Structure formats: C-alpha cells, structure tokens
Amino acid sequence: MSHSPSLPDRPRLELDPEMSEAERLEAIRQHYRRIVQVNDELQARLEDAQGRRGDLKSDVDKLKRENEVLKTSSLYIASVEEVLEDGVVIKQHGNNQEVLTKTARRFDADLRPGDRVAINDSFAVQQVLDDETDSRAQAMEVTASPDVTYADIGGIDEQIREVREAVEDPLENPEQFEAVGVDPPSGVLLHGPPGTGKTMLAKAVANEADATFIKMAGSELVRKFIGEGARLVRDLFELAADREPAVIFIDEIDAVAAKRTDSKTSGDAEVQRTMMQLLSEMDGFDERGEIRIMAATNRFDMLDEAILRPGRFDRLIEVPEPDAEGRVRILEIHTSEMNVADDVDVADVARELEGYSGADIAALATEAGMFAIRDDRTEVHRVDFEQAREKLQDAEATDDLVLNYQY
Ligand SMILES: Nc1ncnc2c1ncn2[C@@H]1O[C@H](COP(=O)(O)OP(=O)(O)OP(=O)(O)O)[C@@H](O)[C@H]1O
Known part of the structure; x- marks a missing residue:
C-alpha cells in the first residue's frame, strides 16, 4: 500500500518584542497568507482522497457483485x-x-x-x-506440532491407550512392527458423540509422536467445486508424504463416506468420486512410510462398509460421552488454570453435569469465568458455575426450539 506524503507543517507566527508595529503587521499578513496556502493544499488532498475512496468503493461493489454471481x-x-x-x-x-x-x-x-x-x-x-493452494488452504489445517497433550484429555484413558498403540507406536518404532512381522492398523476411526475429544486425541498423538498434524474436514471436501474433492484427497496424501512423519485426520468422514444411496444426482456422484479416491489412496498406503491416518465421525451408523474393510479404517475406537468420573477429570483440567475460590469443590460442581460432553464442560468453565469478570472479581465462585450452567441450559433450550421449528 502506498503511503500518502507527509502533511505540510503547521505555519507558526513568530513575533519578536523588538519589532516595530509595521513589522508585526507584515509578519501577521505573511502568516495569514501561509495559512491560506496550507489550507488550499489540504483541501486539494482531501478531494484527491475522496476521489480515491469513490474508486475503491466501486471496486468493492464490483467484487461483491461477482461474488454473488459465483455464490449463486x-x-x-x-x-x-x-x-x-x-x-x-x-x-x-x-x-x-x-x-x-x-x-x-x-x-x-x-x-x-x-x-x-x-x-x-x-x-x-x-x-x-x-491460486491453487487457496482451496487446499481452506480445506486443510496443517500444524507442524499441535500443542495438545494426553494430559489435557480427561475421562478417556482407555481410548488414549488404544490410540497410542495403533498410531504412536508404529510412528515411533516402525522397526519393531517389522521385526515382529505384523502390519500396524491402516487407519484408525474414532466414533462417538460430538465434543468428546476425538480431535484432541488425534492432535495429541501427533504431538507426542513429533508428527505434522494435517486435518481435513469431510464436509469441506464435498462443498468444494465439482471435480475438486478427489483432487484434494490426492493433495492431502501428497502433502503428508512431504511432511512425514505425519498424522492425517479426516473429521466428519461420514460426509464423504456415507452409505450409497440410489439417487443419481451429480452431487452424489461427486461424493462417490471423492470417496473412491480416498479408498484408493488408503489401498496404496503400505509404501507410504511414516504416515498414519485417522478419521472421526458422529454418525458411525451412516458409514459405507467399504471404508471399514481390512487395510482401510480397520481399527475402530469408540469415544463415548464422559461418565461421572470423566466429567470430574475434565472439569479439573479446564479449571486448572483458573483462579477458583476455595469454596468451590470441583467434584461437587461436576456432579450436576450429567449428560455434558467434554466440549460442554469446557464451555461451562469459560462461561463461569465470564460471570466472575462481569462481576468485576478475579476469583471464580460456586455461584458463577451455577449461573453458567443455567445460561448454557437456556442456550440449549433455544437451540432445540430453533431445531424443532426448522424441521
Ligand atoms: N475428553 C475431554 N477432555 C478435555 N476436554 C475436552 C474433552 N472432550 C472435549 N473437550 C473440550 O471440547 C473441545 C472440543 O473437543 P474436540 O474437538 O476434540 O471434540 P470432537 O469429539 O472432535 O468433536 P466433534 O465431533 O464435534 O468434532 C476441546 O477443545 C476441549 O476444550
């Protein structure tokens, strides 16, 4: 962006007490002339800037119109x-x-x-x-080293153990698998309700194995231009090969791998092509070295069995909603950095949270902190957690209402 030239100096009137009356008058006249000059100059600049603003505005309008056409x-x-x-x-x-x-x-x-x-x-x-990388950038999230650790994940210790065995060990000790003569699982599918820590688990394992984390959202894959999904899948595996060791994580895999339906719309055909590409990439996976592939879904029942065959997503790990003990652990994790008052018993608060997912508990902790801030306190009290719970319940009730209204 170009910088506008600096503004003219503000004229100064300098009157010397030694000056005669006539000299003072002349100095004031000159000062006046300079002020008029500066004023004219500023006026011209202002008009110029207004002109440019008009040009930019018409550019914006044009782009908006183009955008509308492209969107529709x-x-x-x-x-x-x-x-x-x-x-x-x-x-x-x-x-x-x-x-x-x-x-x-x-x-x-x-x-x-x-x-x-x-x-x-x-x-x-x-x-x-x-800009080809643009569509890739939108669909993929690449993190050289995610900052989630196993200690940040509460209530799913057994699932952590399974993921370590299926993903971390083969990345860290490929020789051992070779020596024993077994193939590690090709792909690991995490399934379970939303907000239970599936993405965290994939990030943590990538972190622990010092691997690049490459996330792609299934819903993004199918929302792209027609013909683009299969290409993005190819790009995804190429990128992983460039950055290995790497963990590929396909979130919402049901969007690309739902059971086949009879309908023959072009959208379905496109989703099919994207899935076929994914399957063929996974089938050629043996030679890929230090790349592990994980996926997640909230809709296990919808998946096409083709993706669950041996050599594809052949290790299934269910990540359930946390139980009572898990909820306490998750609340402890999310309040560990908070300035919580002594009167708050985290286990007690967690007892009230039946049916809460990990994501709900994280939201509750943040909301409780917000109540303390609104009240101008630096300590979070029991009542803040209660108010937060009420607020989230109300929000959920409104969501339900909206959903019921829509369908
Ligand atoms: N088990 C857990 N322990 C600690 N925090 C959790 C846990 N599960 C979820 N969270 C919190 O919820 C947020 C969202 O979790 P995450 O994205 O891992 O869920 P997910 O199972 O992948 O959900 P979705 O299916 O909606 O993508 C996390 O960033 C974290 O703050």
Missing part, C-alpha cells in the same frame, strides 16, 4: 488444454470431458494452457483460479 451458480473445475484463436479447449475435471469454449474478453490475455478455471453449466469460463 454452481461451478465446475476444468483445466485449459489449448488456447486457440476463437476460444479455448478445456478439460473438465472429474469426467475428463473436453470442450471448445468461448471466454469472456476479460480473460483473453490471462489464459494459458494448464490454468485451472471455473466453468458454469454451459462450459463458459467464469473465473480463472490462479
């Missing part, structure tokens, strides 16, 4: 094969259909063979996708 029509991804005099040959991703199409004049100078473009139903180029 579904677009397909294609690659430019050849640029000809009277149009471009493009190949649509997913079905490899080649088409000669016209482009809007504004793209004429831009298009080169190999470019990725977004096309509409009639194959007209709508947008040149110049």
Whole structure:
C-alpha cells in the first residue's frame, strides 16, 4: 500500500518584542497568507482522497457483485488444454470431458494452457483460479506440532491407550512392527458423540509422536467445486508424504463416506468420486512410510462398509460421552488454570453435569469465568458455575426450539 506524503507543517507566527508595529503587521499578513496556502493544499488532498475512496468503493461493489454471481451458480473445475484463436479447449475435471469454449474478453490475455478455471453449466469460463493452494488452504489445517497433550484429555484413558498403540507406536518404532512381522492398523476411526475429544486425541498423538498434524474436514471436501474433492484427497496424501512423519485426520468422514444411496444426482456422484479416491489412496498406503491416518465421525451408523474393510479404517475406537468420573477429570483440567475460590469443590460442581460432553464442560468453565469478570472479581465462585450452567441450559433450550421449528 502506498503511503500518502507527509502533511505540510503547521505555519507558526513568530513575533519578536523588538519589532516595530509595521513589522508585526507584515509578519501577521505573511502568516495569514501561509495559512491560506496550507489550507488550499489540504483541501486539494482531501478531494484527491475522496476521489480515491469513490474508486475503491466501486471496486468493492464490483467484487461483491461477482461474488454473488459465483455464490449463486454452481461451478465446475476444468483445466485449459489449448488456447486457440476463437476460444479455448478445456478439460473438465472429474469426467475428463473436453470442450471448445468461448471466454469472456476479460480473460483473453490471462489464459494459458494448464490454468485451472471455473466453468458454469454451459462450459463458459467464469473465473480463472490462479491460486491453487487457496482451496487446499481452506480445506486443510496443517500444524507442524499441535500443542495438545494426553494430559489435557480427561475421562478417556482407555481410548488414549488404544490410540497410542495403533498410531504412536508404529510412528515411533516402525522397526519393531517389522521385526515382529505384523502390519500396524491402516487407519484408525474414532466414533462417538460430538465434543468428546476425538480431535484432541488425534492432535495429541501427533504431538507426542513429533508428527505434522494435517486435518481435513469431510464436509469441506464435498462443498468444494465439482471435480475438486478427489483432487484434494490426492493433495492431502501428497502433502503428508512431504511432511512425514505425519498424522492425517479426516473429521466428519461420514460426509464423504456415507452409505450409497440410489439417487443419481451429480452431487452424489461427486461424493462417490471423492470417496473412491480416498479408498484408493488408503489401498496404496503400505509404501507410504511414516504416515498414519485417522478419521472421526458422529454418525458411525451412516458409514459405507467399504471404508471399514481390512487395510482401510480397520481399527475402530469408540469415544463415548464422559461418565461421572470423566466429567470430574475434565472439569479439573479446564479449571486448572483458573483462579477458583476455595469454596468451590470441583467434584461437587461436576456432579450436576450429567449428560455434558467434554466440549460442554469446557464451555461451562469459560462461561463461569465470564460471570466472575462481569462481576468485576478475579476469583471464580460456586455461584458463577451455577449461573453458567443455567445460561448454557437456556442456550440449549433455544437451540432445540430453533431445531424443532426448522424441521
Ligand atoms: N475428553 C475431554 N477432555 C478435555 N476436554 C475436552 C474433552 N472432550 C472435549 N473437550 C473440550 O471440547 C473441545 C472440543 O473437543 P474436540 O474437538 O476434540 O471434540 P470432537 O469429539 O472432535 O468433536 P466433534 O465431533 O464435534 O468434532 C476441546 O477443545 C476441549 O476444550
């Protein structure tokens, strides 16, 4: 961004007590002239800035309109094969259909063979996708070393043990598996209700094994442009190979791996293609060295059995809602850094939290802290936890209401 030149100095009136009356008058006149000059200069700058603001505003309006158009029509991804005099040959991703199409004049100078473009139903180029990493960046979260540890996870010790055995050990001691002559599980599927610590578990194991954590949300995969899901899956495994040791974590895997339905809409076909790509990447997994793959779902019942076959997600770990003891542990974890008053017995508070998930308990602790802050205290009291609980219950009741209203 360019910086505007500095503002003119503020004129100063300097009157010397030795000056005669006439000299003073002249000095004041000169001062007045300088002020008028500076004023004119500032006025001109202001007009200039207003002009630029107008230009920027019309740019924003144009981009907003383009954005609206892009949002309302579904677009397909294609690659430019050849640029000809009277149009471009493009190949649509997913079905490899080649088409000669016209482009809007504004793209004429831009298009080169190999470019990725977004096309509409009639194959007209709508947008040149110049930054390929962009869609990857949106769908993937890469953390060189996540900061979650096993000690941050409460109430699921048995699940931690299983994940360590299935993911951490093969990453840390591949030779041992080789020496014994057994293959470690190909993929580990964590299933259970929302907010029970599945993502934390995957992050903690990556942290503990000094592995890069690469997360991809299944829902993001299917929301991308048509033809893009399968490619993103490929990219995901390539990225993991570049960054190994790595833990790939596919959250909400049910979005790409739900049981096949009979409907034949293009959306379903697209999801199918993405799943097939995932399966084929997993089948070629043996040679991949230090990459472990994990996935999570809240909808185990919806999964296509194809992904659960041996060599794919063949280690299933259920992560349930915490029991009474687990809830105490989770509340202890989430209050350990809080300034909790002596009158608060964490176990006592936790007793009231039946049906709470780990995420609910984390939210309760934060909310209790907020009540103390609102009350201008630095200590969190028992009453803060009670108020927090009421507030969350009300919020949940409202959510239920909204949900019931919607369906
Ligand atoms: N077992 C737990 N111990 C401590 N904190 C937890 C636990 N489970 C959940 N939490 C809290 O809830 C937050 C969300 O948990 P996490 O994302 O791991 O849940 P999840 O099972 O992956 O949920 P979802 O299925 O909704 O993706 C965590 O950041 C943490 O603060």
